[in-house]
Amino acid sequence: MRHNLWVPLLAACMAMASAAETEAGLFCGSGRFRCCPLDTCGTMGDYCNARVNCGPSYKTVRETIMCTETYNECVTVYDTCVEKTPVTCQRVVYDTHYRDECYTVRKPVYKTCYRTQCYTVRVPQYKTCYRCVTQTIRKPVYKTCYRTVSYCRPVYKTCYRNQCYTVRIPQYKTCYRNVCVRSCKVDYKTCYRDICQTVFRPVTTTKCVPVQCGEWKTVTETVPGECYEKCVQDPGTFCYDENSCCCVYKPGQTRRVMVQDPPRTICRKVWCPKTVNKTVTCTRMVPEVKTCKVPYTVCVRTPVCETKQVPYTTCTYRCETRTRQVPYTTCCMVRECKQVPYTTCTYTCEKVCRKVPYTTCTYRCETRTKKVPYTTCSYVCETRTRKVPYCVPRTVCETRYVTNVKRIPRQVSVTKTRCVPKTVCRQVPVCNDPCDACDVAGPACAAPCDTCDSVH
Known part of the structure; x- marks a missing residue:
């Protein structure tokens, strides 16, 4: 159902x-x-x-988004600083010394000898002779003669004549006229104005300042002598040499001996620093404002009219007749005679005998003697001494500067940007x-x- x-x-x-x-x-x-x-x-x-x-309907949705944010951050930055630090170090220095060393050398002795050598030479003999040479020459003969020459000579004479001329003589006259002259009368007046000025006033203060000073002290030190090797030669002996048939000196044996110099006393100065408080007087200038009166002059010009006599000059001319002597020259010709010398030349033939020199040469044989040198060599043993260098080490203290590089940190503010998540709420339709x-x-x-x- x-x-x-x-x-x-x-x-x-x-x-x-x-x-x-x-x-x-x-x-x-x-x-x-x-x-x-x-x-x-x-x-x-x-x-x-x-x-x-x-x-x-709507609902609230939460979303996460990335936002850009600026922030400041302290960053450590290292600065590189270079400084020189004195460092005392020891360095080995080698000094060069010299020692005497004996050695034997064979010294050659050279001797120059001469031997007589004959040779034949041809000696030339020159003789000067003369021969007579006859020749004909033309010898000039000069003779001075005179002839009479007629000529005209001008004669000048200066004469004078009277000449009349007219001149204009100026005549000057001084006159006066009245002239009105405008001028300015200057009146001076002294006024005063107040001026503020800055004056520096000295202020003296006293303060104690530590001063680094010191003194030199003399220190005496004993330095031991240096040790070095010295060559010592034993006494030599003489022995007979069969080759040279004589006694030859034979040097003794050379050996090395360590020798030390006597100690020496040296004085050196040592600086002893100390700090002394010294009173120092300091003067500083303090500005101070003062008011003072400064005079100044005021100039006032007043126009003034004055009348004064102004001179002026007039000129007139008058004519005047004068006479003057004018020179003139006259010329007349005068005939004269004079003796003029002249030279005549004639040639005369003449025979002349002159001597002409000539040279004759003859040879004759002649025997001569000359010295011819030759050298002989012999050796002589000789002991010599020479300087032999050797190095002696010593320690020297010296100051060097070592470069140290340090990095010193410091804080620096740096602006940076970062992404930050952010939650946003928004309405979404459902x-x-x-x-x-x-x-x-x-x-x-x-x-x-x-x-x-x-x-x-």
Whole structure:
């Protein structure tokens, strides 16, 4: 009986659902009652409640986004600093000394000897002779003669004549006229004005200043003598040499002996520093403002009109006749005679005999003697002494500067940028269309329908 009641109820529900879908299409599908929540399935007739519950809803969603943030950070920066540090070190210095060393050498002795050598030479003998040569020469004979020559000589004479001429003599006259002269009368007036000026006043103060000073002290030290090797030669002996048939000196054996110089006393000066408080007087200038009166002169010009006599000069000319002597020269010719010398030349033939020198040469043989040098060499043993250098080490203290590189840290503020996560809340629309849920969970929607059937 119960199964029979289920069939008409299902048909009625389907008819109401189709009618609801038709009515829901009036508002652009926003009022689809088939998508209503399950809690409204109980009251099928409440249409307003179904439309309110089927409207769009929103929900708050939290999202994490990355934002850029600027911040300051202290960074340690190292500065490189170079400084020179004095370092005292010891260095070995080698001094060059010399020692005497004996050695034997064979010294050659050269001797120059002469031997007599005869040779024949031809000695030329020159003789000067003369021969007589006769020749004819033309000898000039000069004779001085005179002839009479007539000529005219000019004679000049200076004469004078009177000449009249007219001159204009100027005559000057001084006159005066009145002239009005405008001038300015200058009046001087002394005024005073106040001036502020800064004057520096000396202020003396006294303070104590530590001064680094010291004194030199003489220190006496004893330095041991230097040790060095010295060559000592034993006494030599004489022995007979069969080759030279004489006694030859044979030097003794040379050996080395360590010798030390006597100690010596040296004085050196040592600087002893000390600090002394010294009173120093300091003078500083303190500015001070003072007011003083400074005079100044005011010049006032007043125009003044004055009349004064101005001289002027007039000039007139008068004519005057004068006479002067004008010189002139006259010339007349005078005939004169004079004796003019001239020279005549004639040639005379003459025979002259002159002596011409000539030289004759004859040779004669002559025997001569000359000294021809030749050198002989012999060796002589000789002992000599030479300086042999050797090095002696000594330690010298010296100060060197070592370069040290240091890294000095310091804090520097640096601006940096970083990405920081940030949570943002925003409203997201949520679709309340449980179509998919109803399709998936179909039997869930059927349960209320069974309840509704039981209620009716």
